[in-house]
Amino acid sequence: MKRVDFYQLSRDPAERVVPLIARATKNAGERALVVSGDAEQIDRIDKALWEMLPDAFLAHGRAGEPHAARQPLLLSMSCEAENEARFILLADGAWRDEAFAFERAFLIFGESALDGARACWRMLGEREDTPDRHFWLQDGSKWREGP
Template sequence: MSRVDFYQLSRDPVERALPLLARATLKAGERMLVVSGDEAQLGRIGEGLWSLPDTFLANGRAGQPHQDRQPILLSDEIEPANGARFLALADGIWREGAPGFARTFLMFDDTTVSAARDVWRMLRSREETERHFWKQEGGRWIEAG
């Protein structure tokens, strides 16, 4: 059984929202792979991971030395060199062929909402996939419908 969490970004950009998910992932004893095809976005996410108040979220880039030791690995492709079981698709683009991930976070905004809806419908037919939808309300994440 795998789980896909859809996170609709409305108030905060992904570089502010994702570090909170990464912190919860590490507290759960898991590792995370963060994927984006946008190099600048990966840079902003990396900065966000280092600057979360009262938390040190060590991270590194795929292809760099010690990538296998990184609790949070930033990459442009789905290759969990750090052994991650949690995957964050930070650019709002769904990628098939991600076996072995127990949980996937699809982060999307107004520009990728239509594609996220298509993914939601597509995953409906997969009995082995549990789907959850989250949205921001008053500075908090709440599960919707």
Template sequence: MRVDFYQLSRDPVDQVVALLARKVMGAGAKLLVVSGDIAAHEAISKTLWAQDGSAFLAHGPAGGPHDARQPILLSDNCSAANGATMVILADGKWREDAAQFERVLLLFGPEDTAAARDLWRTMSGDDTRDLHIFKQTPDGAWREGR
């Protein structure tokens, strides 16, 4: 399993989720976006529908009648009724059941940096997890770093 840590410093969570979701959709995969914050779900949904000049990113809230057909599901847990192989943990909180996915993208802001570092240390001893960290540059690009 691959775990990508995304250290947010410039752009808000909803914009980063939309950027990453577009890449996941471009790769032909399905996605689950998890956050325990319902207000975050609303902001993410709004951003996924309104992409600057680009096609919107079709999605829906988990628990609906068409979950299995949704390319992107927004949920408060890691149950992927759409068969997603990738999950974005948009609230910066690790969930052990995220380990069922091929790839996990953990987004964390400055307030969660200490917890992310502790999680990295804990996971780095597990050879089954391929860890990567991405940091945002002042111009908005992402680079892999340490």
């Protein structure tokens, strides 16, 4: 893993942030795997990907469905990238060690997962192969890099 981006939510839920990161991932020519252990959150993300950016359609599908391997953006409850994604978005705020197999990870978390995100930041910093880490905070409708 080369980089981990921590996105601390304060205004918007993950469902509003995932499409923005997914669009940037697509524009970078990368595939992504969006992971959440919450099936209802996966449903909300799926809906947001259809509705939030109508002018920039984000082709996507769900793990285990036909053509999952062809999807540039795959929604899943596990870290298995059927689409051979190199980027992983952990939409439920829970770090999974399987993310180390990806080139870049995005940990998207709210207030309730703040302690876990801090522990993850420290854990990554203690590794011999420490990835480049960035911390992002919502500042109104924009994102700014935090301390």
